[in-house]
Amino acid sequence: MLIGVDVGGTNLRIGVVDGLRVVNEVRIHADFSVLCRGSTPAQALQAIHTTLLAVLSDTLRQHPGVTAIGLGFPGFIVAGRVAQSPNLPGLLDVDLATPLSQALNCPVSIENDALAAAYGEYQLSLPSPQPSPVKGRGGLKRGLIYLGLGTGVGGGLIAKGVAYPGEHGVAMEVGHILVEPEGRLCGCGNRGCMEQYASASGVAFSYLEATGKQLDAHQVALRADAGDVHAIAAYDLAGEKLAQALAQIIKIVDIGHVVIGGGMSAAWIWLQPAFEKRLDHDLIPALRGKIQISLSQAGDQAGMIGAALLAHAMPVEAHV
Ligand SMILES: [Zn+2]
Missing domain, CATH: 3.30.420.40 (ATPase, nucleotide binding domain)
Structure with missing residues (x-):
């Protein structure tokens, strides 16, 4: 099992994903956009980290079989870092994933939210779903x-x-x-x-x-x-x-x-x-x-499913 997180403008959605299905979902109100506009970048980053850590710790406690966590994040993601986020001003070249991964003792990856949704829809569109253990391998030819x-x-x-x-x-x-x-x-x-x-x-x-x-x-x-x-x-x-x-x-x-x-x-x-x-x-x-x-x-669950599957498909070293 995997966890996929959809970080939205006003909501945070955390899905426990088994195969291609969300088997449990938690939605919490978290207006990171307002937070980023009213705080220093360091304070905003700390608050986002604290919020994610709390909800992910809870979810991991309830689902100990989870092996990786993927975040779908509204921003430009380069090599696992948030390069910039138009809706969350102040977050420039920050690493959200590594501190979370260390605190949770579980691999955490991050990708752009629309790219995560694309990957979720892609996996759902395959005749037989084939989450590839290694990014880019496995003979998948479609786009x-x-x-x-x-x-x-x-x-x-x-x-x-x-x-x-x-x-x-x-x-x-x-x-x-x-x-x-x-x-x-x-x-x-x-x-x-x-x-x-x-x-x-x-x-x-x-x-x-x-x-x-x-x-x-x-x-x-x-x-x-x-x-x-x-x-x-x-x-x-x-x-x-x-x-x-x-x-x-x-x-x-x-x-x-x-x-x-x-x-x-x-x-x-x-x-x-x-x-x-x-x-x-x-x-x-x-x-x-x-x-x-x-x-x-997948409707509005595509982002969670895709973020989770990307966490599985893209181990941290794939970002290097
Ligand atoms: Zn424009």
Whole structure:
């Protein structure tokens, strides 16, 4: 058994993973984002460490058969260290995993949360799941592109069975692919980033722009269900921009299986028509009709499952 932790914006979710299933889950409120904004980096790191240590100690006591712990963390992870976390400012080049591992006497690994979700979905998509004991070995040939639609849009890439974080931990920062010249201003400083249109906040903004009404993406989907043309247009724009970015990714990595996850994937019925039309338009003929698009199998548990399996697949030395 393994433990997978999904470190979210306001919640910490700890899953005991047996095979590909979460057999026990604990969810605690932990607003690390507020913590990081109101404390020094050293205090924030200490508080995060203390919170994780307490909940993981408890979980290990209850499940002594656990052999490794994986953290899915919202940030750029390089060689097992948090290089930077846009949502948790102040955490720069910090090592969360090693002190936890020493305190718990159990291997702890850390990966980007979207990459962890991608790996979870990847393992669930295999005809017979094959958690590889050593990263990159085991003859796994398939790949997977994961797109997580939430407040922003995250992504993860699995190529030939290997989770690919990139050299600076920013591989598949898909939300910041530019899809609209001189478009909406993004938090990253650029204009026209995909997530300004295709995320939950992007959909809400599109609707606000057209109607002057402030609704969240879920409420906009309900308006679309009721036939509101502005709501349908907001989701059309989101689907189109998502497809524009995805077509570029596919032309670079040539991976034919795409999984759509994250909270806003629940509104896929409203994203799908414009998405499919635009994806087909933007792909080169050799790729048209060959891309398999599926919705997440694990839903919001993908991150925990993937983080746990990556802890198993990537021993600490694999990060060196
Ligand atoms: Zn951006």
